[in-house]
Amino acid sequence: MKYIVDIKCLSVYIKGKKILECIDLKIPRNSIFTIMGPSGSGKSTLLRVINRLIDLIPYAKVEGKVYVFGMNIYNVDPYILRKQIGMVFQTPNPFPHLSIYDNVALGAKLNGVARNKDELDKIVEWALRKAMLWDEVKDRLREPPSKLSGGQRQRLCLARALAIKPKLLLLDEPTANIDPVNTRKIEETLTSLKNEMTIVMVTHSPHQAARISDYIAFLYMGKLIEWGPSSQILIRPRSKLTEKFLRGEI
Amino acid sequence: MKRLDRRIIMDRFFKYLVIVISLIALMPLFYIITSILVHGGSTVLKAGISFLYEPPPSPLSTNVGGIGPSLLGTILLMTITIIIGLPLAFFTAVLAVEYPNSIIAKFVGILTRSFIEIPTILIGVLVYTIMVLPMGRFSAIAGAIALALVSLPYMYTHIENALASIPWIYREAAYGLGLTKPKALFHIFMGIARRGIVAGILIGLAKASGETAPLLFTIGGSRHSYFQGLDKPIDAIPLLIYEFAQTPYNIYHEVAWGAALILLLIYLGVFATLRLLVKKVEL
Ligand SMILES: Nc1ncnc2c1ncn2[C@@H]1O[C@H](COP(=O)(O)OP(=O)(O)OP(=O)(O)O)[C@@H](O)[C@H]1O
Ligand SMILES: [Mg+2]
Numbered sequence: 001m002k003y004i005v006d007i008k009c010l011s012v013y014i015k016g017k018k019i020l021e022c023i024d025l026k027i028p029r030n031s032i033f034t035i036m037g038p039s040g041s042g043k044s045t046l047l048r049v050i051n052r053l054i055d056l057i058p059y060a061k062v063e064g065k066v067y068v069f070g071m072n073i074y075n076v077d078p079y080i081l082r083k084q085i086g087m088v089f090q091t092p093n094p095f096p097h098l099s100i101y102d103n104v105a106l107g108a109k110l111n112g113v114a115r116n117k118d119e120l121d122k123i124v125e126w127a128l129r130k131a132m133l134w135d136e137v138k139d140r141l142r143e144p145p146s147k148l149s150g151g152q153r154q155r156l157c158l159a160r161a162l163a164i165k166p167k168l169l170l171l172d173e174p175t176a177n178i179d180p181v182n183t184r185k186i187e188e189t190l191t192s193l194k195n196e197m198t199i200v201m202v203t204h205s206p207h208q209a210a211r212i213s214d215y216i217a218f219l220y221m222g223k224l225i226e227w228g229p230s231s232q233i234l235i236r237p238r239s240k241l242t243e244k245f246l247r248g249e250i
Numbered sequence: 251m252k253r254l255d256r257r258i259i260m261d262r263f264f265k266y267l268v269i270v271i272s273l274i275a276l277m278p279l280f281y282i283i284t285s286i287l288v289h290g291g292s293t294v295l296k297a298g299i300s301f302l303y304e305p306p307p308s309p310l311s312t313n314v315g316g317i318g319p320s321l322l323g324t325i326l327l328m329t330i331t332i333i334i335g336l337p338l339a340f341f342t343a344v345l346a347v348e349y350p351n352s353i354i355a356k357f358v359g360i361l362t363r364s365f366i367e368i369p370t371i372l373i374g375v376l377v378y379t380i381m382v383l384p385m386g387r388f389s390a391i392a393g394a395i396a397l398a399l400v401s402l403p404y405m406y407t408h409i410e411n412a413l414a415s416i417p418w419i420y421r422e423a424a425y426g427l428g429l430t431k432p433k434a435l436f437h438i439f440m441g442i443a444r445r446g447i448v449a450g451i452l453i454g455l456a457k458a459s460g461e462t463a464p465l466l467f468t469i470g471g472s473r474h475s476y477f478q479g480l481d482k483p484i485d486a487i488p489l490l491i492y493e494f495a496q497t498p499y500n501i502y503h504e505v506a507w508g509a510a511l512i513l514l515l516i517y518l519g520v521f522a523t524l525r526l527l528v529k530k531v532e533l
Contacts, residue, residue, distance in 0.1 A: 053422055083428030093419040097441035097531045106437060107427040146532035157423075164427060 001070045004029050004168055004198040005050060010064035012045055014057060019045050023224045025217060032190060032199045034209040037219035038250055043202040044090060046219065047170045050200065051085040052078040069167065083111045086161030090172040092153035094145035101141035103156055104128060107164040123163050130193065131159035132185040151178040171201040175208065187212045206246050210234055218242045290511025293504045301508055305474045309499040317509045320473045320485040324459060327394050327486050331458045335398035336451060339405035347413040348431060366403040371463035373399050378467035388470025390484035396464035401454035408453055412446025413439055448528045452521055462488040487513045
C-alpha cells in the first residue's frame with residue numbers, strides 16, 4: 001500500500017453549506033504532507049474527515065470515498081480507525097482534570113499500547129522527549145496542565161498523540177503557539193518521525209511548509225487548487241492562486 | 251473635580267446599599283441558625299452524647315432521651331435514596347447529553363423535569379397509592395422511593411448541565427484518541443465535570459434529607475425502635491421535628507430543637523467533606 005490516505009472526490013456539507021468540494025488527494029506513506037491555505041478554506045475539516053471526527057458534528061454530510069490504510073473509512077469501526085491515528089488540534093486541549101503524566105499515558109493505557117507500568121513510563125518519557133517537552137516537565141509530571149504555558153500545552157498534546165503510537169499523525173497548526181526555537185525542534189522531531197509514521201500537517205505558513213514538507217496541497221475556499229511534491233508547488237506552482245498565496249497576497 | 255466627587259459618593263452609596271440589603275436578606279437565615287444553635291444546643295448539652303442513640307422520651311418524662319432511631323433512619327433513607335436515585339439521574343443525564351436526538355432521552359428529560367413542578371406531598375400520595383396500600387403498611391423502601399423521586403429531577407438537571415457544559419475541544423480530544431463513548435465518559439467527561447456532578451448529588455441529597463411531606467404517607471414514623479427491615483416502618487429527623495413540634499409537650503419541643511441541630515450538622519458535614527474531597531478542575 002503506497003498511499004496511506006486516498007481521497008476520491010470528497011465533498012463535505014455542514015448544515016447544507018458546502019465546506020469541501022470534490023477533493024482528490026493521495027498521501028504517500030512515510031511522508032510529511034502539508035495542507036496549506038487561508039483561514040476558512042477547510043483545512044481542519046479535511047483533517048477531521050480522515051479520522052472521522054467529522055461524525056461528531058451534527059448536520060455534517062460527507063460524500064465521496066476516503067481510504068485510510070487501504071480501507072474505506074466508512075466500512076470500519078471509527079474507534080478502531082482513530083486508535084491508529086494521532087491528532088493534535090488547532091486549540092491546545094490537554095485534559096484539565098488529568099496530570100501531565102496521565103494526559104500522555106491515558107491513550108496508551110486504554111488503547112493497550114502499554115501493558116504495564118514500566119512500559120507506560122517508557123512511552124510517556126519517549127513521547128514527551130519527542131515533543132520537546134521532557135526537560136521542562138520531568139520534575140512535575142503530577143501537576144495539572146493548567147500550570148503550563150500555551151506552547152507547552154500544545155507540545156503536551158503532541159506527546160499525547162504520539163503516545164498511542166499512531167501510524168498516521170494529523171497535526172492542525174501544531175506550532176501556532178510555539179516560539180521559533182521550539183518550532184525548529186518540533187520540526188526536527190517530525191522529520192525524524194517520518195520513518196515510523198505518515199504525517200499530515202496543516203499550516204498557514206508557506207515557510208514552514210517549505211522547511212519540512214515532502215508534499216504540499218493548497219486549499220482555497222473548499223477547493224483543492226493543486227497538490228504535488230513540495231519543490232514543484234513552491235517553485236513552479238501551476239495556479240495563479242497558489243502563487244498569490246505564497247507571496248502572502250491572499 | 252465636582253463631577254468626580256459626585257461619582258465617588260454615588261459609588262460609595264450604592265456599595266453600602268448593597269451591603270445593607272444583603273444583610274437584611276440574610277437576617278432570617280441568621281435568625282434560624284442562631285435559634286437552632288441556642289435551643290438545640292441546650293437540648294443536646296442536657297442530653298449529652300446519648301442524644302444520638304437513645305430513643306425519644308415519653309411525653310411526661312423529664313429525661314430528654316434522644317433521637318437514635320430517627321437519626322439512623324435518616325441516614326438509611328438518604329443512602330437508599332442515593333442508591334436508587336443517582337444511577338437513574340446519572341444515566342438519564344448521560345442519555346440526554348450524549349444522545350440528544352433519541353426519543354427516549356427527550357421523553358425522559360421532559361418527564362424528569364416536570365417532576366420538579368409537582369408538590370412533594372403529591373409524590374408522597376403517589377407512593378402511598380402504588381406501594382403502601384398494596385403492601386398494607388408503611389415502609390422504609392416506600393419512603394426512599396418517594397425521596398428518590400423528589401431528588402431525581404434536581405440531580406438530573408445538575409448532572410446534565412455539568413456534562414453538557416464540557417467544552418467541545420475536550421470531546422474531540424477524547425474521541426480523537428480512539429476512546430469509545432463509555433470510556434470517554436468514564437475517564438474524561440466525568441472527570442472534567444466532577445464538581446458539577448457532585449454539586450448535583452448534594453443538591454438532590456439536601457432536597458431529600460430536608461423533606462417531610464413525602465414521608466408523611468410513606469414511612470410511618472417508627473421512632474422508638476431501630477431499623478427492622480426495608481419493608482418495615484422507619485423514621486426520619488424531619489418527620490420527628492414536624493410531629494413533635496405539634497404536640498403540647500415541652501419535652502418533645504426540646505427534642506425537636508435538638509433534632510434540628512443534628513440535621514443542620516449533618517448537612518454541613520456532608521457538604522463540607524464532599525466539597526473538600528472533590529478538587530476543582532482548572533480549565
Ligand atoms: N462545526 C461547524 N459548524 C459549522 N460550520 C463549520 C464548522 N466547522 C467548520 N465550519 C465552516 O467550514 C469552513 C472551513 O472551516 P475550517 O475550520 O475547516 O477552516 P480552516 O481552513 O481550518 O481555517 P483556519 O485556518 O482558520 O483554522 C468555515 O467556513 C467554517 O465556518
Ligand atoms: Mg483550522
